Amino acid sequence: MQSLHHIPTSDDIKETHHAISKMVHRTPVMTCSSIDRMVGAQIYFKCENFQKVGAFKMRGASNAALRLSKTQANKGLATHSSGNHAQAVALSAHLLGVPAYIVMPDTSPAIKKAATEGYGATITLCKNTLEARETTLEKVVEKTGATFIHPYNDYNVIAGQATTAKELIEDIDDLNIIMSPVGGGGLMSGTALSTRYFAPNAKIYGAEPKIVDDAYRSFKAGNIQYNTSIDTIADGLRTNLGEKTFEIIHRELEDILTVTEEAIIQAMRIIWERMKIIIEPSSAVPLAAVLANPSIFSGKRIGIILTGGNVDLGKLPF
């Protein structure tokens, strides 16, 4: 397998799915009759909270790692992140037996550092600014020869995240709508591609917190817009789109719906209480959008990707 330098094709996604199948879980699809009654629709939740490292990020990182040459891979994988992507890169390197170098802000919780180190990664701390992260990462890459795995603006990562919707479509027939939240757009663009290829009749919706509505504004404007605030509880969705993810999202999506923080917390609580599963706030954003827009979703068969389950139990919003 070679590194992808074009928008992933149907065959690229199939090849990716086959390749990463030994490094990721095939996660279950769950339903909940009380939520279905509440929304007047049938919702199929793809549970990436049960994925390795607790989030879909493992799919993209493992694909990016598998597509490196042996020489490249042996020098290691690198990234800057304090979240799920860091752990996904660390575990991918661990499974392939190569080094991982993770740049993390010095404000990262000790538990996240410990989890990443637990996979054998080397952590370099830096100040908590984007500039500090990027310059520190550059130095690490220069010194080690490791390959930077971008968290979303990378066709290998997009193809990996696309396998989530591919599995959902394989498991559930005749979906009318497929949804994911939008952060940097890796999952959203992968979801859009798999839907277009494998469920061409389904409409594709994104869902985003109002506070970080860069993707919504980018989608409407036709060019990339940026967030001025990142103060949302959905900490996985604070990132702006990249040019690769934006191109796919702008071309394929039906619409992007934005939701309030209150609606996100309410939808998160509904999923915790009714489905008895732990999801992170980002995962609740699509259900919040469904609850707020009955005219779009009523009576439909809807696939929703629950992105992950990594939350700090000491800091819950309810």
Next chain:
Amino acid sequence: MQSLHHIPTSDDIKETHHAISKMVHRTPVMTCSSIDRMVGAQIYFKCENFQKVGAFKMRGASNAALRLSKTQANKGLATHSSGNHAQAVALSAHLLGVPAYIVMPDTSPAIKKAATEGYGATITLCKNTLEARETTLEKVVEKTGATFIHPYNDYNVIAGQATTAKELIEDIDDLNIIMSPVGGGGLMSGTALSTRYFAPNAKIYGAEPKIVDDAYRSFKAGNIQYNTSIDTIADGLRTNLGEKTFEIIHRELEDILTVTEEAIIQAMRIIWERMKIIIEPSSAVPLAAVLANPSIFSGKRIGIILTGGNVDLGKLPF
């Protein structure tokens, strides 16, 4: 099907399983590699937190309801409970189209009353003493002709709860040990019977909070002992054994292990954080016992029943 008046046989449990299959979910069995590494064993978790009403209680209540004559059933089902059994009786009645009468202490949380009323049950409030519950229930039964469904000391209920371990044994081969928590003993005695019938080589362990160790003391003494305190976080396990459940438990169990409150909370947190599922404190008691007794469990294939997932998210212990 007739009401059972003897210790359920293998055929009784098979018949029960077939009969209730339209009223309950076949719940999944989940595994977690990081917990397996932590305990040095392979654990298979039977997820009754995903059962209807959020707990295994639906199995016993539905079997008891299905074994009533048509004339009896039409007069309704009755019980006193503020917890999972109340909702299980209410939903069983709802699914069969017959009335349900639930006696609840007037101190019950509004959310529990609302959930039970949501299934169409008639609620009668009483003072929060066992005596008030029992006399109020007697009056309700006298007035309506409804049948009292005991939460555990009833062979129909025991046969229903036994289907949980039966499914676990069907899904997972060669278990060395099967465990459940012990409260009133309905699930524990049903688990013991199914293990004896369908996995005769497996050992059967119960797990119980030290603070309410009536089952442990009863098991050792050979006659029913009672709790003097009920101050455990595992609110599903505060009940004493009944004579029907005690007889089976005393005959079939290898041992009952007791655990501290701290160990319960720690095990609950491990399951929430690692498995991304919501379980109630009672469900964490067997894992707490495994963690505290490596000499018994190390290297074994262990089946654990996670009893339910009904927790108050506003009152978590972490």
